[in-house]
Amino acid sequence: MMHLAGKPDDFQDQLRSVAGLPAEARLAELTRLAAYRLDLVDTMQLDRLLCETESGELPSVRVAILAPHTTQHLLPGIRVAGLRSGLAIETYINQYGQYRQEILDRTSQFHAFEPQVVLTTVGAAEVVAGLDITADAASSEDALARKLEEVRDLWRLVREGTGASIVQQTVLDSSEPVFGSFDRLVPAAPLRLLRRFNDLLAGSAAEAGVALLDLESACLRDGRDYWHDRQRWLQAKYEISPNAGPAYGELLAGIVAAQRGRSRKCLVLDLDNTLWGGVVGDDGVAGLALGQGDAAGEAFLAIQTYALQLRSRGIVLAICSKNDPRVAERAFAEHPEMLLDRQHIAVFKANWDDKSENIRAIADELNIGLDSLVFVDDNPAERQRVRASLPMVAVPELPDDPSEYVPTIARAGYFEALSFTSDDRARAEQYRNQGQRAALQASSQSLDGFLQSLDMRLAFGEPGAADLPRTAQLLGKTNQFNMTGLRPTQGQIEDLIAGGKVRVLVFRLADRFGDNGLVSALVLESGDDDGAGADILNWVMSCRVFGRQLEDEIMNIVVELANARNWPTISARFVPTDRNAVVGELYERLGFSKVSATSAETDASSWRLTTGDYQARHTHIDRGSRQ
Amino acid sequence: MNDSDLLKLFAGILGRLLFDDTIVLTRETVRTDVNGWDSFNYITFIAAVEQELKIRFRVADIESFETVGDIIDEAKRLSDA
Numbered sequence: 001m002m003h004l005a006g007k008p009d010d011f012q013d014q015l016r017s018v019a020g021l022p023a024e025a026r027l028a029e030l031t032r033l034a035a036y037r038l039d040l041v042d043t044m045q046l047d048r049l050l051c052e053t054e055s056g057e058l059p060s061v062r063v064a065i066l067a068p069h070t071t072q073h074l075l076p077g078i079r080v081a082g083l084r085s086g087l088a089i090e091t092y093i094n095q096y097g098q099y100r101q102e103i104l105d106r107t108s109q110f111h112a113f114e115p116q117v118v119l120t121t122v123g124a125a126e127v128v129a130g131l132d133i134t135a136d137a138a139s140s141e142d143a144l145a146r147k148l149e150e151v152r153d154l155w156r157l158v159r160e161g162t163g164a165s166i167v168q169q170t171v172l173d174s175s176e177p178v179f180g181s182f183d184r185l186v187p188a189a190p191l192r193l194l195r196r197f198n199d200l201l202a203g204s205a206a207e208a209g210v211a212l213l214d215l216e217s218a219c220l221r222d223g224r225d226y227w228h229d230r231q232r233w234l235q236a237k238y239e240i241s242p243n244a245g246p247a248y249g250e251l252l253a254g255i256v257a258a259q260r261g262r263s264r265k266c267l268v269l270d271l272d273n274t275l276w277g278g279v280v281g282d283d284g285v286a287g288l289a290l291g292q293g294d295a296a297g298e299a300f301l302a303i304q305t306y307a308l309q310l311r312s313r314g315i316v317l318a319i320c321s322k323n324d325p326r327v328a329e330r331a332f333a334e335h336p337e338m339l340l341d342r343q344h345i346a347v348f349k350a351n352w353d354d355k356s357e358n359i360r361a362i363a364d365e366l367n368i369g370l371d372s373l374v375f376v377d378d379n380p381a382e383r384q385r386v387r388a389s390l391p392m393v394a395v396p397e398l399p400d401d402p403s404e405y406v407p408t409i410a411r412a413g414y415f416e417a418l419s420f421t422s423d424d425r426a427r428a429e430q431y432r433n434q435g436q437r438a439a440l441q442a443s444s445q446s447l448d449g450f451l452q453s454l455d456m457r458l459a460f461g462e463p464g465a466a467d468l469p470r471t472a473q474l475l476g477k478t479n480q481f482n483m484t485g486l487r488p489t490q491g492q493i494e495d496l497i498a499g500g501k502v503r504v505l506v507f508r509l510a511d512r513f514g515d516n517g518l519v520s521a522l523v524l525e526s527g528d529d530d531g532a533g534a535d536i537l538n539w540v541m542s543c544r545v546f547g548r549q550l551e552d553e554i555m556n557i558v559v560e561l562a563n564a565r566n567w568p569t570i571s572a573r574f575v576p577t578d579r580n581a582v583v584g585e586l587y588e589r590l591g592f593s594k595v596s597a598t599s600a601e602t603d604a605s606s607w608r609l610t611t612g613d614y615q616a617r618h619t620h621i622d623r624g625s626r627q
Numbered sequence: 628m629n630d631s632d633l634l635k636l637f638a639g640i641l642g643r644l645l646f647d648d649t650i651v652l653t654r655e656t657v658r659t660d661v662n663g664w665d666s667f668n669y670i671t672f673i674a675a676v677e678q679e680l681k682i683r684f685r686v687a688d689i690e691s692f693e694t695v696g697d698i699i700d701e702a703k704r705l706s707d708a
Binding site: 012039040041042044045048072073229231232234235236238241242243 | 640643644646666667670671674675678683684686689690
């Protein structure tokens, strides 16, 4: 939680004054106050006000927590962390000791809650139960396999009963050494069993499309005694210490936010005293603290290493610095210890303009939302200014010592992911190509000429097994070109396809600058019989390929499919959010007619196309082979 | 910290937890005197006091404290130790 700014001295007064505000102002004020680093009691106070406040425009998510231990004390932290992530999290916890019964009983409160996310947890005591430390390797392994099967059964029950996405928590190891270091070598020592079980759990979760909340790793980072307080366990079966409640909320809300496409996508870095020690304009390239052999210089190398790791997993890097651009560029070109190369940076803004304006420009050039950015700057005044003018940009509070920068940013959970696909691996390159495309566009006489010169090739078809993770990720993460907000997980996509009435189409676009990868997915439901229409359940497209006529070409393909299958109409819905205005006019532009008045409750609109009336649209995209 | 410092600290934590600025504690106060000070809030209160004073109560003591004065005496003993 070190990434959050310390609360002001009059925090209590500010919090108390929220109660007197008009209803519509309360949520904004609570959101502002939630951005501070809050302790347990602050969090409980803020949560109490939050629960009395209308969630308004905030997207709501119903999260059920199934645990064999007490979790009631964790709910304020979860809801407040949800607010920080822009989500109104509603919570449900099982009756103590009853979670299996509640899943099995379709009339239970758990089912009435209609959870969208279900967190399943296992206690350490359950894993080691019945195993004597004298047990041999084979019987230990058998016992763990049986326990694992119980967890997988639970997932199946939850999935079949609710359709919710599942998050499994790794087991918190509350054991103490029996032998000492030798525990690691004893098959049935508690430590060995719990380590092994968590590894098995992670493998099964990956197979089953279940997300992980890795409490074991959190304990390794922060210390087990930070997360688990044995007195509270003895008093009231709190597995998680109440004082760790706010941090626990951050862990869970981070995963829920990632499932909702709210993870950050781009790291924007300052230069002087952030990427290197010193001020390049004053100290010169040779005078910078950067590189091996010097503690401060190595601390800055660690920041560059971390930035490169993020880039390798698909996070885009940008620079925003008050500097002479030539001087800044020179540091990249000439400093022998620089790990970051100029070509790793998708957008480079070194000038004397206001940083908020530069950050806006970075988001525009990358065509991503401001709420996808994390801005890292050592200067508290710059941080404050950006926080005030662009509250949707994440601006971590940085400690004085650069050696603490990486843990502060890395533990904030900004870049929480649910998968790692081949598209992620290639993304950094794709964003750099984006810059080259922009240059070509600037030199082209006309948009038409530009699109023609891109030499675009489209491959499409139903997703193969290897495409499914990326398909789920694209549906899950896309916010701008997202027509209905339906975000099925990989398991849910497989279930939909297996059901027989739904087909999923995926589209890959390549051009002369490279392969953009799998950039669009369309979920289509159709009746069994000729004569019934088709219904677009959702359609998403990566912002990287906006403005390329891809949506036109995809609609050509969908209509061709409709004609081949004798579907007389194609229906579609548009559900507006605070992020998808870019496609608000899409169906109208593609020739659909609005069939229902906007629904007052959701602002959703329904559209229909008579396929016989469709005029195929001209594009500069060549069709490659079907996938 | 003396008795009056601790009474003020405890009343402050409890007031924030229960959203009640009017709470006044004396050494003789028992939990049932304070509206809303149930066992759930008691655990949170103890956790917050421990964090604030950097002390650890013994589990048996936490269960057997009867008055606020009992908590104060034990907190003072642990702080001096």
